[in-house]
Amino acid sequence: MSKFEKQRNVTVRDIAARKGKAPVVCLTAYTALVAKLLDPHVDLLLVGDSVGMVIHGLPNTVGVTMEMMILHGQAVMRGAPRACIVVDMPFGSYEASPEQAFTNAARIMRETGCAAVKLEGGRVMAPTIEFMVKRGIPVMGHIGLQPQKVNMHGYAAKGRRRDEWDDVIADARAVADAGAFATVVEAVAGDLGERVTAEASNVTIGIGASSACDGQILVTEDMIGLFATTPSFVKRYAEWGAAIDEAAANYAAEVKARRFPGAEHTYSMRD
Numbered sequence: 449m450s451k452f453e454k455q456r457n458v459t460v461r462d463i464a465a466r467k468g469k470a471p472v473v474c475l476t477a478y479t480a481l482v483a484k485l486l487d488p489h490v491d492l493l494l495v496g497d498s499v500g501m502v503i504h505g506l507p508n509t510v511g512v513t514m515e516m517m518i519l520h521g522q523a524v525m526r527g528a529p530r531a532c533i534v535v536d537m538p539f540g541s542y543e544a545s546p547e548q549a550f551t552n553a554a555r556i557m558r559e560t561g562c563a564a565v566k567l568e569g570g571r572v573m574a575p576t577i578e579f580m581v582k583r584g585i586p587v588m589g590h591i592g593l594q595p596q597k598v599n600m601h602g603y604a605a606k607g608r609r610r611d612e613w614d615d616v617i618a619d620a621r622a623v624a625d626a627g628a629f630a631t632v633v634e635a636v637a638g639d640l641g642e643r644v645t646a647e648a649s650n651v652t653i654g655i656g657a658s659s660a661c662d663g664q665i666l667v668t669e670d671m672i673g674l675f676a677t678t679p680s681f682v683k684r685y686a687e688w689g690a691a692i693d694e695a696a697a698n699y700a701a702e703v704k705a706r707r708f709p710g711a712e713h714t715y716s717m718r719d
């Protein structure tokens with residue numbers, strides 16, 4: 449048995465079976481250390497392409513590469529033995545054709561050992577999702593706000609006007625009918641999140657899409673308050689940005705005053 453073949457506690461089938469049941473708890477992770485800390489608390493960890501912005505300082509997710517996703521996917525797999533791990537397909541790695549999507553998804557799964565991949569897009573990606581699922585790749589969809597299309601549509605929430613609803617609902621249905629086991633629904637009006645969850649036959653994972661979704665996900669670094677500002681749909685459960693700032697300032701002051709290192713942090717002679 450290879451290092452990847454050990455059965456995880458939470459599988460794609462477990463997640464798929466949660467439609468209409470207890471909410472699926474999801475967060476993002478990019479490193480082994482954070483994945484290990486989150487693993488006992490979540491059903492699913494997403495190695496999101498948000499890694500490009502959060503860890504690598506990119507302006508958006510468009511510049512994220514296959515190599516970045518595979519490296520971070522491997523790290524998260526090593527850190528989290530329990531949760532179902534899903535790895536994002538980066539921009540440009542799946543849109544050209546179903547064959548391109550299958551080849552790159554298979555590489556991600558083979559080289560990381562993750563359970564599934566996620567890709568952005570509604571009706572336009574449905575034939576690709578069907579092609580992949582029929583050939584053994586579990587797929588998570590992503591509709592509503594699609595960050596990889598920032599250069600076309602920006603980051604505006606969807607469905608705050610009634611005439612935007614039909615598109616989002618049709619996308620949700622198409623992705624579910626194509627065989628995606630779950631769909632991330634990002635930044636849509638609360639009532640639309642509820643409607644999409646009722647209409648889609650698969651599990652909906654909301655991020656700014658209301659508590660009616662079958663599960664929730666947040667970017668962990670948003671949730672723990674590492675950024676000065678966060679989108680309005682983020683609840684900050686901690687203020688680690690402020691805590692790191694305070695710790696670094698205290699450290700700098702003590703180093704400058706020669707109060708650190710003290711005797712307790714200094715090696716003494718043995719004899």
Ligand code: KIV
Nearest residue numbers: 476496497498632655
């Ligand atoms: O890349 C990511 O972190 C995501 C989540 C915001 C769902 O796609």
